[in-house]
Amino acid sequence: MSLHIGDTAPDFTVETQNGMISLHEWAGDSWVFFFSHPADFTPVCTTEMGRTAQLSSEFAKRNVKPLGLSTDTAEEHRKWIKDVNETQHTTLEFPIVADADLAVAKLYDMIHPDESETAAVRSVFIIDPNKKVRLTMTYPMNVGRNFDEILRVIDALQLGDRKRIATPADWQLGKDVIIPPSITNDEAKTLFPQGWTEHRPYLRTLKVD
Structure with a gap:
């Protein structure tokens, strides 16, 4: 199986x-x-x-x-x-x-x-x-x-389960995480009021606790 x-x-x-x-x-x-x-x-x-x-x-x-x-x-x-x-x-x-x-x-x-x-x-x-x-x-x-x-x-x-985020290559606790493409900017404003860095429209990073 x-x-x-x-x-x-x-x-x-x-x-x-x-x-x-x-x-x-x-x-x-x-x-x-x-x-x-x-x-x-x-x-x-x-x-x-x-x-x-x-x-x-x-x-x-x-x-x-x-x-x-x-x-x-x-x-x-x-x-x-x-x-x-x-x-x-x-x-x-x-x-x-x-x-x-x-x-x-x-x-x-x-x-x-x-x-x-x-x-x-x-x-x-x-x-x-x-x-x-x-x-x-x-x-x-x-x-x-x-x-x-x-x-x-x-x-x-x-x-990821707690915060609805994804993690980049070689990620470690405390490092920046990624907002998945499935979350729109409008929804992200509610989920992540601290804001994020937009490297590309599909690549948004931030820190979370």
Whole structure:
């Protein structure tokens, strides 16, 4: 199954090292950073799981719940997490989906046969509180994710929802944003009474809090 931006994230009930969860119920009113990794007890995956745990406060302040996945068992997850905590100097508490039968990986198109028939590639799904897929990214097995980018895009999505803006290339919090072309100047005067800079009729920038 191929998932597109705007699709409802498919629900599932599955075992994790912390017990059974159902995605939609577990997510509640939070955003979800759902990410897969190829296998427990592997080096790149260990650093990614550790980095996610290290950033727990950053995810929490954005109302984001991390959810990992690999095609290993919950018992393997529990054993591996001890290594993650020791080598990455952290405490991993978020759930990791145990997907030994590949059911969730196939549901989310995480199995890419040219990479592996049984291990998931490094997929990312950002899911909003309405359970809509807002972003997808896929990394090959030998390339670790950029967590600065994951946090950046969550910030951009959340600010866009609050302020009805778009964000330019390489945008960071505090930098100028863009008024989308779908908003007329008359509407923009109400939405953005602080005014904006018009570089072209289609390119209007401003700062927002």
